Amino acid sequence: MITALPDFVNDSIEVSSNALGSRVLAVSDDFFADAWQLLQPHDPVNLKGQFGPKGALFDGWENARHCPTFNWVIIRLGSPAGASLLGFDIDTRPFDGNEGPAGSVEALFLPELPDEDVPSASDTRWVSVLPRKPLGPASRHFFRLDRLHGPFTHLKLCMYPDGGFGRFRAYGVISPPLLRSITTPIDLAHVLNGGRCVAVSDQHFGVGKNLILPGRGKDMGDGWETKRSRGGDHTDWAILKLGAPCHLLHAEIDTAHFKGNFPESCTLDACVCQETVPSNARWTSVLGRVKLGPHRQHQFQLEPAARQTAWTHVRCTIFPDGGIKRLRLYGLPSREDGREPDFLGAITGTSQVASSLQAVAPVDAHTPSEPLIVALTLTAETFAPYGSVIQSYADHAAAPRGLRIVLANGGTAEKFNNLAPVHYGRPRSGEQAELNSCVYRCQPEMFTKQEPWTVKVLERHQYSSQSFVPISLPANGRYLVIVAQDKGGKPDLTSLRAFLAGGSQGISYAANVWHHPMIALDTVTDFTCLVYETGIASIDCEILEFPDGLATVVMP
Numbered sequence: 001m002i003t004a005l006p007d008f009v010n011d012s013i014e015v016s017s018n019a020l021g022s023r024v025l026a027v028s029d030d031f032f033a034d035a036w037q038l039l040q041p042h043d044p045v046n047l048k049g050q051f052g053p054k055g056a057l058f059d060g061w062e063n064a065r066h067c068p069t070f071n072w073v074i075i076r077l078g079s080p081a082g083a084s085l086l087g088f089d090i091d092t093r094p095f096d097g098n099e100g101p102a103g104s105v106e107a108l109f110l111p112e113l114p115d116e117d118v119p120s121a122s123d124t125r126w127v128s129v130l131p132r133k134p135l136g137p138a139s140r141h142f143f144r145l146d147r148l149h150g151p152f153t154h155l156k157l158c159m160y161p162d163g164g165f166g167r168f169r170a171y172g173v174i175s176p177p178l179l180r181s182i183t184t185p186i187d188l189a190h191v192l193n194g195g196r197c198v199a200v201s202d203q204h205f206g207v208g209k210n211l212i213l214p215g216r217g218k219d220m221g222d223g224w225e226t227k228r229s230r231g232g233d234h235t236d237w238a239i240l241k242l243g244a245p246c247h248l249l250h251a252e253i254d255t256a257h258f259k260g261n262f263p264e265s266c267t268l269d270a271c272v273c274q275e276t277v278p279s280n281a282r283w284t285s286v287l288g289r290v291k292l293g294p295h296r297q298h299q300f301q302l303e304p305a306a307r308q309t310a311w312t313h314v315r316c317t318i319f320p321d322g323g324i325k326r327l328r329l330y331g332l333p334s335r336e337d338g339r340e341p342d343f344l345g346a347i348t349g350t351s352q353v354a355s356s357l358q359a360v361a362p363v364d365a366h367t368p369s370e371p372l373i374v375a376l377t378l379t380a381e382t383f384a385p386y387g388s389v390i391q392s393y394a395d396h397a398a399a400p401r402g403l404r405i406v407l408a409n410g411g412t413a414e415k416f417n418n419l420a421p422v423h424y425g426r427p428r429s430g431e432q433a434e435l436n437s438c439v440y441r442c443q444p445e446m447f448t449k450q451e452p453w454t455v456k457v458l459e460r461h462q463y464s465s466q467s468f469v470p471i472s473l474p475a476n477g478r479y480l481v482i483v484a485q486d487k488g489g490k491p492d493l494t495s496l497r498a499f500l501a502g503g504s505q506g507i508s509y510a511a512n513v514w515h516h517p518m519i520a521l522d523t524v525t526d527f528t529c530l531v532y533e534t535g536i537a538s539i540d541c542e543i544l545e546f547p548d549g550l551a552t553v554v555m556p
Ligand SMILES: NC(=O)N[C@@H](O)C(=O)O
Pocket: 032, 054, 055, 056, 057, 058, 062, 065, 097, 098
């Protein structure tokens, strides 16, 4: 359950949290209890009755007695470009009788200061953002400023004269990275890139702003989770404001720790809006409805429309309800001239446009004509429109819904049933086919971020599924799978996707799915293959060549 907090707290980010990388750089005195504990995301733990060599143990900052002046802590905020401040919480819990009786906050903006450098406590550039305030024992003290102040990169928390604070929380808005620093697609929804969750339909079990936190969290409690809906065509949604207007390329929807309550599916829409919370914006679909699975990172190539505009907000709609841990939205800010950035160049580092982002001045750059697709992580759900994924699941709760898992071999093995149908749909001409169980030994394609790879051939087996399972790769090995659905006998380019498969994953193309001949990466790779063949080439395998290149595939 979410406890009631002042509006300014709910409407902003705890920019001083060590969960966002904020850290204590220096402290005047923390004789009894270490100052770094001030920035922990959880509430102070009461250690009453526990003692160490220096005295009673406290989960907070506590300095020695009899300070003639005041104590201070210097903090570097985790966001590289700093943050603007809206308020504070100086939490004296659980200190009672030894709480710090008064506090104040000063701030500095030094984004270029190297991480290892510490501004002096007596630096004349410190500015007061919260004057000295009286504080009581064992309680939270919220102070809302008159407006956003900043940006700042460093804070100095002062205590008059001595005692203990359990936590110090600074609330505000994180500054987006300097545009000239963005040269490859980044996640501008991320809280450290200035992203914010500005509205949700419901956040009964987990707040929407968890969606944009760093990392994958520790349990189901640090994601966005709505209450159970009852009947009807219910949906829930969350709206993220991007750190800067951004052309979008691909997204990651992570359902980590949500194993029985992940959404069945979701969509993504985007809009351009000057308001913080869009009121009557025109939303454009950037990801059609896609199925989700338990406890995994789903990566999706976004619709072409996602690249063509510098979007300010993205709305994630989940069907019907449930929990998502993180939502990542990768893209590039618009160029100075507002045109679509050159993603290919930005990713391969060969672009004029990428360098223009550094120079913050547009230059004409070759914009790739062929579409760009990013090689995304392979999961059963994201590959479902093209076929099946053949793999085991150590965590059965993270296996695709409905997968039948049984013990076998006298209890010494787990059997994951019916992962991929082996299918032959006889052509009208009636040819019989035989199942060919064979091995492909594939030479590796030399493929690097700097030398993107162009798709020049696709094939399909119109009447037979075809499976490939690597038998010579280590678990951390990888290979590349490129697929497209069929549309009227030709590859449907809008469905063209690239997947990066792992060494413990096999795939099976459904009949009639277009795909590139298997692509080994890094090393010669053997794949066992099952496919039905009549021996008539025109029935068994249709090949289309695209000498000018159908699309460019890049690694994320
Ligand atoms: N930590 C601790 O022991 N503090 C008290 O003894 C005190 O306030 O001096």
